[in-house]
């Protein structure tokens with residue numbers, strides 16, 4: 001990570017840090033691999049389709065997948081005359097990612113929380129975002145020191161939590177809910193991803209990862225269930241190719257993401 005100019009302490013006023021974004025929404029999950037980045041990318045595109053100016057900040061320092069999902073992974077980082085990083089653009093949204101600033105290699109990135117947070121603050125302040133209605137932040141999975149520090153230091157308006165139905169995932173999301181509640185970040189709701197699978201040949205439904213996990217979670221914490229997304233080859237294949245399902249997917253895929261976008265807009 002280059003160009004980190006200022007370390008920040010917790011005494012800074014977080015709300016000064018993203019003056020150009022009216023709302024800053026964190027997409028978070030207690031557990032890795034549940035489809036958090038996929039939701040962040042599709043939600044961002046859906047919000048842009050509804051007429052908002054949207055940016056996506058990929059803060060997933062452990063596995064930055066937003067550049068691939070939004071089809072900007074081969075772009076080079078550029079600076080403008082004011083020495084601000086210029087975000088990549090696709091599907092009508094502005095995109096910045098730790099993945100665009102680090103050399104591609106097999107070496108794992110090791111981040112101390114203070115460095116990770118400094119890097120993200122730089123992404124908020126030193127990126128030419130322009131005027132944004134919503135900045136969607138794809139958070140790293142989990143509830144460790146890095147995640148907590150980021151959630152405390154970023155100017156979050158709310159959080160959307162992503163889970164899969166099984167207890168091993170919902171247990172971890174419970175921890176994430178408590179983490180956000182402890183630091184007074186409003187939880188906009190929970191999205192259950194990979195909820196079920198409909199066999200294309202028979203139309204039969206399979207609850208591969210169990211059922212009812214997110215409903216139970218939402219009842220326990222009195223938070224809204226924003227939607228249940230099936231496991232589909234449409235989402236999997238398009239995502240791998242940087243073709244956002246919300247924009248280019250089958251009608252059923254667009255419908256389910258569209259309904260989540262609507263609920264997030266209302267909750268914002």
Ligand SMILES: Nc1ncnc2c1ncn2[C@@H]1O[C@H](COP(=O)(O)OP(=O)(O)OP(=O)(O)O)[C@@H](O)[C@H]1O
Pocket residue numbers: 029031032033034035036037038039060063065140141193194229230231232233235236237239240
């Ligand atoms: N509903 C779905 N149907 C089919 N495949 C999906 C679905 N949601 C996500 N995927 C696929 O699952 C994989 C993991 O998704 P994703 O990278 O969004 O997870 P994540 O929670 O952000 O992971 P990480 O912990 O690395 O941040 C990707 O290959 C993605 O295309």
